[in-house]
Amino acid sequence: MRRCVALILPLAVLALAGCQDWQSALHPRGPEARHLDDLFWLFTWILTAIWVAVMVAVALAVFSRSRRRTVHPDEPLATNERAERRYTGVVWTLVSATGAVVIGLSILSYASQQRLFGHKGEGVNIRITGHQWWWEIRYEDPRPDRIVTTANEFTVPVGQPITLKLTSDDVIHSFWVPSVMGKQDLIPGRENLITFTVDKPGIYRGQCAEYCGLQHAHMGMLLHVVSREEFDAWQQAQLQDAAAPDTEERRQGQELFQKKPCVMCHQIRGTQAGSRVGPELTHLASRRYLAAGTVPMSRGNLAAWIVDPHGIKPGVNMPLIKLEPDELNAISAYLEGLK
Ligand code: CUA
Numbered sequence: 552m553r554r555c556v557a558l559i560l561p562l563a564v565l566a567l568a569g570c571q572d573w574q575s576a577l578h579p580r581g582p583e584a585r586h587l588d589d590l591f592w593l594f595t596w597i598l599t600a601i602w603v604a605v606m607v608a609v610a611l612a613v614f615s616r617s618r619r620r621t622v623h624p625d626e627p628l629a630t631n632e633r634a635e636r637r638y639t640g641v642v643w644t645l646v647s648a649t650g651a652v653v654i655g656l657s658i659l660s661y662a663s664q665q666r667l668f669g670h671k672g673e674g675v676n677i678r679i680t681g682h683q684w685w686w687e688i689r690y691e692d693p694r695p696d697r698i699v700t701t702a703n704e705f706t707v708p709v710g711q712p713i714t715l716k717l718t719s720d721d722v723i724h725s726f727w728v729p730s731v732m733g734k735q736d737l738i739p740g741r742e743n744l745i746t747f748t749v750d751k752p753g754i755y756r757g758q759c760a761e762y763c764g765l766q767h768a769h770m771g772m773l774l775h776v777v778s779r780e781e782f783d784a785w786q787q788a789q790l791q792d793a794a795a796p797d798t799e800e801r802r803q804g805q806e807l808f809q810k811k812p813c814v815m816c817h818q819i820r821g822t823q824a825g826s827r828v829g830p831e832l833t834h835l836a837s838r839r840y841l842a843a844g845t846v847p848m849s850r851g852n853l854a855a856w857i858v859d860p861h862g863i864k865p866g867v868n869m870p871l872i873k874l875e876p877d878e879l880n881a882i883s884a885y886l887e888g889l890k
Pocket residue numbers: 681684723724725759760761762763764766767768770
């Protein structure tokens with residue numbers, strides 16, 4: 552057992568250290584996240600000080616008990632009025648201090664909410680719709696031909712305000728990329744806003760933070776934060792139609808995709824596949840993960856996902872489709888080419 556702990560502990564520390572830049576509210580990468588981090592530590596230190604004070608008071612009360620004497624040994628009910636007045640004073644002081652701390656912390660918390668959820672001017676506007684169990688992402692633009700749609704992974708420019716408009720298609724979800732923002736719920740029939748800025752380029756992982764069914768834990772997302780130029784280039788690439796198949800196998804894959812039930816749920820712009828029930832796949836292979844942050848993007852995982860989605864994500868809405876081995880190969884090859 553001890554050996555086990557000795558082995559696991561350093562690994563766990565390493566793993567956690569590796570998490571810092573990826574998904575951590577304690578390593579903030581933007582003003583809003585930093586504000587929340589400051590608030591967290593302020594609460595932690597104040598509450599720790601109160602806890603220590605209470606423990607010291609309890610210890611004093613317990614250990615000084617033996618020294619306590621009654622006022623008159625013959626009259627146990629007699630009271631010492633001076634001592635009583637002092638105790639009453641102490642109790643009222645502590646009650647007032649408790650009230651002041653609770654009210655003070657509530658005001659700080661409320662002020663932070665005002666700051667986090669206040670609108671901060673024009674920036675990038677993104678509409679995110681929660682589904683069981685993936686994220687539909689749509690970059691709003693007054694020009695319809697400039698609207699980018701994607702799923703589960705999105706890119707934003709560094710140092711600019713990003714406004715997310717959050718809603719849901721089924722149950723309540725919660726959007727949370729801990730390194731850059733606070734949580735915000737996605738509620739069916741409602742639109743919630745959250746604005747944030749990121750000041751360090753990188754890739755940040757987010758997670759659905761409201762239990763939403765069987766695969767709640769597999770409802771992750773990736774946020775890519777890049778320079779303005781890289782963002783414009785990314786947006787331009789995403790606006791393009793899907794890459795045409797460049798091999799015979801991929802051409803067959805495209806044909807099969809459009810013949811099989813795949814086409815009933817997914818959109819691949821530039822082809823006949825135009826449904827928006829499931830995630831948009833036009834640039835599927837430009838994402839790092841499959842199935843909302845569940846498995847890394849690779850041809851093997853694409854094939855594994857298509858052949859048995861319920862093996863990877865039990866309960867998922869993607870149906871099992873009967874495919875011959877060479878059909879599966881062709882479709883995986885085609886999807887792998889959708890950069
Ligand atoms: Cu969506 Cu939990």
